[in-house]
Amino acid sequence: AQKVTQAQTEISVVEKEDVTLDCVYETRDTTYYLFWYKQPPSGELVFLIRRNSFDEQNEISGRYSWNFQKSTSSFNFTITASQVVDSAVYFCALSEGISGAGSYQLTFGKGTKLSVIP
Amino acid sequence: GAVVSQHPSRVICKSGTSVKIECRSLDFQATTMFWYRQFPKQSLMLMATSNEGSKATYEQGVEKDKFLINHASLTLSTLTVTSAHPEDSSFYICSARDLGDMGQTQYFGPGTRLLVL
Numbered sequence: 748a749q750k751v752t753q754a755q756t757e758i759s760v761v762e763k764e765d766v767t768l769d770c771v772y773e774t775r776d777t778t779y780y781l782f783w784y785k786q787p788p789s790g791e792l793v794f795l796i797r798r799n800s801f802d803e804q805n806e807i808s809g810r811y812s813w814n815f816q817k818s819t820s821s822f823n824f825t826i827t828a829s830q831v832v833d834s835a836v837y838f839c840a841l842s843e844g845i846s847g848a849g850s851y852q853l854t855f856g857k858g859t860k861l862s863v864i865p
Numbered sequence: 866g867a868v869v870s871q872h873p874s875r876v877i878c879k880s881g882t883s884v885k886i887e888c889r890s891l892d893f894q895a896t897t898m899f900w901y902r903q904f905p906k907q908s909l910m911l912m913a914t915s916n917e918g919s920k921a922t923y924e925q926g927v928e929k930d931k932f933l934i935n936h937a938s939l940t941l942s943t944l945t946v947t948s949a950h951p952e953d954s955s956f957y958i959c960s961a962r963d964l965g966d967m968g969q970t971q972y973f974g975p976g977t978r979l980l981v982l
Contacts, residue, residue: 780969790956792909792973794867838908842969851897851962851969857908 749774751841753856760829761864768824768859770839776800781815781822782840782853792838798822829863836860868892869961871974878949879982886944886977888959894939895961899971900932903956915942939964949981 750773760766772781783795796806798815806813810827826833839856868891878884888898896917901909913934914922921934931953933945942961946953956978960971 782970784973789975790958790978791975792958792960794970794972797970851971852899852911852914853960853971855908 749776749779749841749843749854751839751854751856753837753839753859755859756857757860757862759862759864762831763828765825765827766829766861766863768826768837768839768861770822770824770856772820772822772839772841774841774843776843778843780842782842783813783822783824784838784840785835786838786858787835795824826861829861831863831865834861834863867963867970867972869959869972869974871959871977873977874975875978875980877980877982880950881948884946884949884979886946886957886959886979888942888944888961888974890940890961890963890972893961893966894964895942896939896964897962898936898942899960899962900934900942900944901958901960903958903976905956909958912944946979949979951981954979954981 752771779800781798785793785795796813803815812825814823836858838858840853842851842853870889870891872887876884898915900912902912903909911924912927915934915936917936917939923929936942956976958973958976960973962971
């Protein structure tokens with residue numbers, strides 16, 4: 748069975764601080780995808796990144812960066828120089844079933860609520 | 866690209882009525898769409914997987930006669946909450962998987978807030 752753990756329920760930072768959101772996953776598959784989604788107060792889930800299990804290269808996109816480490820089964824997300832607009836709930840998710848006729852279901856973590864204080 | 870719309874965004878109805886929620890992929894085709902339910906301050910709970918041209922697959926504990934799903938085309942799936950009751954009040958979100966995307970990314974709609982009085 749697959750599982751995603753986001754141990755941080757809520758985080759508050761002051762604007763311009765860096766913040767890292769942790770994500771630890773469990774899966775028996777050797778092939779899988781990891782995702783991060785942002786859910787602002789409006790409710791819509793915004794896709795941020797997808798990483799497959801064969802690609803451990805870290806990624807940077809503007810103020811966002813992701814650190815994928817298979818050795819520790821972690822896929823952490825860092826926001827540099829946080830801004831008030833970053834305030835949202837962030838979900839880490841895992842998808843298996845790439846081979847065969849898998850339904851590609853997502854397993855979500857419980858989410859981390861980030862509050863950026865001006 | 867990869868835009869998913871949902872309609873309505875908000876609905877208030879009386880107990881006993883049925884409510885239909887539409888989920889559309891606007892700029893891509895989706896053989897698979899997913900319906901989630903989210904309670905306040907909680908994560909998303911998958912209700913069912915909707916496959917174009919076939920019956921939906923419901924998660925354990927989700928009543929298929931209560932939550933009717935129809936996926937009639939590659940761009941539209943509907944969720945009908947039949948005989949809604951106050952306990953059905955929730956935030957319902959759909960997602961769609963791009964047919965051409967081998968990476969399995971699900972793109973989400975803006976959600977529908979249902980309040981049953």
